[in-house]
Amino acid sequence: MPAENTQPKYRQIADYLRRGILDGTFPAGQPLPSEEALAKQFGVTRPTVRQGLTELRASGLVEAIMGRGTFARSPHSRPNVTRPRGIRRGKNGSFTEADGIKWTEAEEPIAVRTDAPLALADLLRVPPGEPLYTYDALQTAEPGLRQLHRTYVPFSILVSTKYEEEAPPQAPQLYAALADLGHELHFTEYLRPRMPLPDQAQALRLPDGVPILLILRVTLNEHDKPLALEEFQLPGDDLELAYSL
Amino acid sequence: MPAENTQPKYRQIADYLRRGILDGTFPAGQPLPSEEALAKQFGVTRPTVRQGLTELRASGLVEAIMGRGTFARSPHSRPNVTRPRGIRRGKNGSFTEADGIKWTEAEEPIAVRTDAPLALADLLRVPPGEPLYTYDALQTAEPGLRQLHRTYVPFSILVSTKYEEEAPPQAPQLYAALADLGHELHFTEYLRPRMPLPDQAQALRLPDGVPILLILRVTLNEHDKPLALEEFQLPGDDLELAYSL
């Protein structure tokens, strides 16, 4: 007697399509059968088919395009871009990113003063609520790269420096500015994946089912005192990071 | 005249609940109103409410528990565990992970010989199809940590060594074994986020909407020749990685 198939119908449909996508029956970029066709093929109604497709969409295996069809994606191949993470110091005291990407601001960045939330206060080793200089940017670069970049500098770091009145520059010039204040810099990055909120998905132009990579970079001086914190939100598709150990 | 609300109803419901979760109206761990209650509140039918909840589940903001309710999650707080990435060399030639975690195998690991797929052949700088010694493990550690760990070593690296007959050990003993063969080791890690496949989600006990962090660690010798490759799949919640630049 064969094992009973207790799987719900929508999951059987999802499994069938997932297998087809992974084994090449439905190649990346090609349309899947229409919802109507699948409903007929499996003897179910369209909402049931759509429930299966919703599952595939949430896992990034499939992208539905209004009026055109549902297309297989290829979230398991190596990405197009590798970004080596690191900071190099030039002879003239300048700092550059190891990946050499030239970013431009997609929109007018927003500079404000915020109060340190708990999670950031922890990393910056300042009391919660401490005022932070905050700089918020949506950056773009060729070919089609995007990232959200937020910079936090505690006012206590800037006090009795020329940046008490004048806004400090954005990284990497920020590093040179901090070095000019007499600090020896080093950096630690904390990272984790996360699903985007709707506004983040929109800003980064992410389809459904694509996670983001959240990076918190802390700039420290020679006494391991945190001087600044940057938050990067990177699209999880089409991109990988490289670190040397 | 107010701007017309063109948002679909299910998205209005999702937005209402998301706002509530992010601003603390629905605290993490607490149940949301039942689907029935939301349907009544918004004047829609249950399938419409469920469509909104499905969206929140896919983004990891909410977890439904059968028979009990739908509960808010807190995917935006700092995780419980920080794993510093790095490899330290002991005086006696041993290697240890910087995070100091002691892993145990949750199931009997599987050792097989596979042919290098394109993506791995690229990183190992061997021809596609080259035979690889492969070791597949599901590892656990206190408190409740889990990771998938796969090790690949090209047979061409092992030829005319004692590991031609005998299986090479798993990392970190693998590194000592490679060092014993006369190599000076260094390491590069490539990483990206991804949504799990169903079997991965099950092995790592991930709820819906939680991405995984995929790490490819390449072990290289002093001539930058790749010797081995490890693939780590880590749960994206409750964990962050730390790298020093």
Place this chain on the structure above:
DNA sequence: AAGTGGTCTAGACCACAAC
């Protein structure tokens, strides 16, 4: 027993894209 989420039907009408 009552309340919760899970699955499914059988439609309807709409918005968008391609021909």
Place this chain on the structure above:
DNA sequence: TTGTGGTCTAGACCACTTA
């Protein structure tokens, strides 16, 4: 005009949890 996916109704019945 036709075919596609997007939204929504108004139910039904089931499986699971808690009391």
